[in-house]
Amino acid sequence: MSDHPSGLPGEALPHRITTQEAARLLGVKPATVYAYVSRGQLGSRRDGAGRGSTFDAAEVEALARRSRREAAGPAAGELAVRTALTLIEDDRYFFRGVDAVELASRYAYEEVAEWLWTGTLPHGARFTAPPEPLAAARRAVAALPGHSGPLDRLRVAVAAAAVADPLRFDLSEEAVLGSARCLIPTLVGALPEAAPALPGDGRLAWGLWSRLSPQEPDPAALDVLDLALALLVDHDLAASTLAVRVAASARAHPYAVVSAGLGALEGPLHGAAGRLAHRMLAEVAERGGAAPVVAEHLRAGRRVPGFGHRLYRGEDPRARALFGRLEELPLAAPALGAAREVAAVMARHGLHPNVDLALAVLTLSSGMTAEAGETVFAVARTAGWIAHALEEYQERPLRMRPSGHYTGPRPPRPIP
Structure with missing residues (x-):
């Protein structure tokens, strides 16, 4: 045709x-x-x-x-969900029809979240954690073993904050957005501090920095973290977002749908790539070259983290935006150099950097742990999960109920 x-x-x-x-x-x-x-x-x-x-x-x-x-319509066997939130097309992505990279480059994370939720851009939007849910979340997170990972802490914080919110079962748009504006800063505030928090401008990125890095926040580096949060707000129907919509289809409250998203994000094929890319870049810097590190990954049958994306033929636009801003940070130069070396090797395979590699440059150059990228991703994507839940609450309940294709033995069989 x-x-x-x-x-x-x-x-x-x-x-x-x-x-x-x-x-x-x-x-x-x-x-x-x-x-x-x-x-x-x-x-x-x-x-x-x-x-x-x-x-x-x-x-x-x-x-x-x-x-x-x-x-x-969708191809046979392919699940399609109507959404007005994110369009990915021609190696670009858009939030409610607006170029997402341009939006994230001009507005803070909270403002981009509001755009995704309401279609409006309130200037200077800020999120504040209420005292009672924040105190409950902090107590719950403090009770975890010291070796707990960031997603462990976030899941526990969500559950604790939910119990402290008696209005969580109100699924009206106003109530859900009120919960979202409180939940996201509660998640950040419940995380243990890596350094004493300094007075800031009220942006979520400022509070998150003190939970991730022992370094004093440089204004330019802080802006890169804010950009990363805004870029990662949503990305169509990733596995965690689909889990959120299934939970919302059953009319789970917003805290429960965020828990569903965090559960899917825990999978090594969805949320762990940033951690692996961070460790790979650290190894490249330590060994003085990318070739042996890439060779070891391939020899062991492992994918090289931070490269390729099924939705983009070329470079991930989120990675391109972050790399552009990271180039302005002197402290990021060594990690950027390591990333460029790996990218040069992987270019022979036709693979381009994705956002996980750019996040790894940010976390490595800012003195953050390898797990910090997961935290940034999860906190940022919480806003997108809420946006998808709001859409799903307007659909027919329990519509995401596929029929199983039974492949076991035909009955009747004798009782064992």
Whole structure:
């Protein structure tokens, strides 16, 4: 089948086309073309003679491709969930239609979270942890063994905060957002401090820094951490996000859906790549070169962490944004050099760096532990999980109930 709506392979489309031509390419009536314009799906411009509207041919063609994909539906056996939150397309990703990298580069994490939740950008948004849930979460985390990992602490903190919130079963949008704005800073505040907290500007990134790094927060490094949080807010239906939507489909309260996300994130195929990339870069720096480290990974049958992503043909846009900002930090130069060496080796395999490698550069250069990347990821993604839960609360309850395909012996069988 031709990829061109005109049906003529390789036919070059003019820059501007008429309403009738746009309708023909889209397979709709002219009135529907104007409906697309009113909904913001298509741009239009009056022609020079004032006789009617003209349309960008490439934009019309892109809309036609999207319409065909939506009409075709998911492939057989593939689960598809309608969402208005994140679109990943052409090696870019968008939050509610806005370029996510540009949004995260201009706004703080809390503001990006609000955009994802409400579609508005309140300037200077800040989240505050209420005293009672924070105290409960801190007591619960303090009772854990000293060797507990960051996700262990976050899971316990969520459970403790839930018990301290009698309104957690109210699933109205207002109540859920109120819980979210309290839960995220509670998770950060419940983590043990790596260094005494200094007075800051109230951003979540400032409070998180003192839990992750013993170093005094450099303003530029703090901005990179804030950027990382904002970039990681959501990324379509990752495994943890799907777990969240299943829990929300059963009408679990927001604390429970976050717990479901953290449970899936614990899996080594989802949340552990940042830790592995951190250790790999540390080893490259210690051994003075990337080649032997990469060779050992491949010889042992292990994937080289921090490379490749199934949703991007080229470089992960989140990694590109973080690397660009990390290049401005003098302290990041050694870790960046190690990352570039590994990237040069992996380029021979056609693999590009992903966000886990960029996070590893940030954590290694900031004196953070290897597990710090998991903490950043989990705290950031909590906002996205809440956004997906809000969407799922508006859907039919328990709709995510697939039927099992039984492959065991046919009954009846005698009782053993």
